[in-house]
Amino acid sequence: MDGEKSLNFIEEIIEADLAAGKHKNILTRFPPEPNGYLHIGHAKSICLNFGLAKKYGGKTNLRFDDTNPSTEETEYVESIKADVQWLGFNWANELYASNYFDDLYAFAIQLIEKQLAYVDDSTSDEIAEQKGTPTTAGKRNKYAERTVAENLQLFEEMKAGKYADGTKVLRAKIDMAASNMLMRDPIIYRIKHAHHHRTGDKWCIYPMYDFAHGQSDSIENITHSICTLEFIPHRELYNWFIENLNIFPSHQYEFARLNMTYTVMSKRKLLQLVNEKYVLGWDDPRMPTISGMRRRGYTAESIREFCDKIGIARRENLIDIGLLEFCVREHLNKISLRRMVVFDPLKITITNYTQTEEILFSENNPEDETAGNRQIPFSKELYIEKEDFMENPPKKFFRLCPEGMVRLKGAYIIKCEEVVKDANGNIIELKCTYIPESKSGSDTSGIHVKSVLHWVSANHAVPVELCLYDRLLTVENVDAAEGDFKDYINPSSLQTITTAYAEPALKNAVINERYQFLRKGYFCLDINSNEQKMIFNRTVTLKDTWAKVNK
């Protein structure tokens, strides 16, 4: 393959359609139901639909599939729009299935007139009963015999609010013996005396998904209607309506939805996590929601890159969350400002340091020359990370130890001369000397050390709070695990650190800027930060070879 990226199966279909002159331009759509927040699985669909349009010079509509007023809310509409935009996509039109309620009602009348739909008074249990099973055909009931006039009147009365919820439905008259259960006279309208977030109380009958989605595609002239695998059986019905209504022939294509290790990807389960307070909200940084990932520090670029890397196919998949982390590290490495923060401080006194303080410089980002330098104050008393010192180190440990030497990043080489302990034998301080000729950038000492540590000057240190996140679940594939998914929630998915000290440059931290805390990971300022307290979220750790060796 001469460097050319191969096409996925949908791209192949589109290129064939375009080549055959079937369409001049393509039109796709992203059709969320506004009953929850978008998650990374939706991002896959968004990137696909908008990406295809972009690649082939077409357009994409954002269409809310709002046919069920009892679960849908404006709050969700707003969050969905914000998330799609944040991901970097612009829709051609903001549309709603509810825009088409009048058209859909007219379509239903047409079906009745063609004797292809009837009003059924059966209860939901009776309908289920009469439907049969996958191995036995269903039976049509007496209501299917109603005349066109009778059906027209009844349906009109349903619309007028004459009947209570659940007492009547409109059904398409197709085939009660079909092997595809969806073709066994599917319900297309039900009575719901519910307030709709857009149409208010205008309607008390609402179309079902199957009677709304395909027709909406058709009304908009969508050329390629892309959805997930579980809708495959719906395609037959989708086509049946288009054919019998004789409307624009949109086509449905299906791809496999995204599953990811150590998390859940269903709106129902995510809603449960929110409602039952396992997380702090839809935008909790542990959630796989777009808003959660945004708050955690993921960039839109990295999410798009991830969606590109996982590919599009028709087989079930379970993507290693490590791939997502790889993508975000890859981007953050290029753009984040380097800063030093000590999480668990151990005091160091430089016994031979005679100045009160001096200002040192260090690069903001070694990956980006234009990022410039920052000032870092150095003084006699510093903090380093407790875990960077060991009194009796194993062979492969090359950080600080008694008599040992390390470099302080951007500063000097120091040597540990004395370990100070409290009455209980805990190490509370290290007395060190520094090598004056080893100053960073003008080192003439000739000394080579194996390790470089991050540090902060004690007098200049800024206390900050850190939120460290771990995977949401304790098992890779919760769908394959026994019992309820909530049994597998990771109890330590959030660790809050209140002992951390940051270098003074971090006082200027702002939302949306990305930081790499040297040797610790990528962080961003949390929206709950204020003048008194800065809170940083860890987006992802750095790769840590030492942690692996150590284990």
Next chain:
RNA sequence: UGGGUUAUGGUGUAACGGUAGCACUACAGAUUUUGAUUCUGUCUGUCUAGGUUCGAAUCCUAGUAACCCAACCA
């Protein structure tokens, strides 16, 4: 047990009858003032059994496994 869909390294994804490639992971090494980054290298794969063919991941036959469908949800 009716119908539908899918099977390629640990995980994803290519190949369109002609050298099984790429990415992530894992492992080994080089460089490094982040045990990061970067660079180099290594391991591991065509669900099974037959068949067609000079040649099969690809075509045929028969199995096997997984997922989806019996909501007035989408």
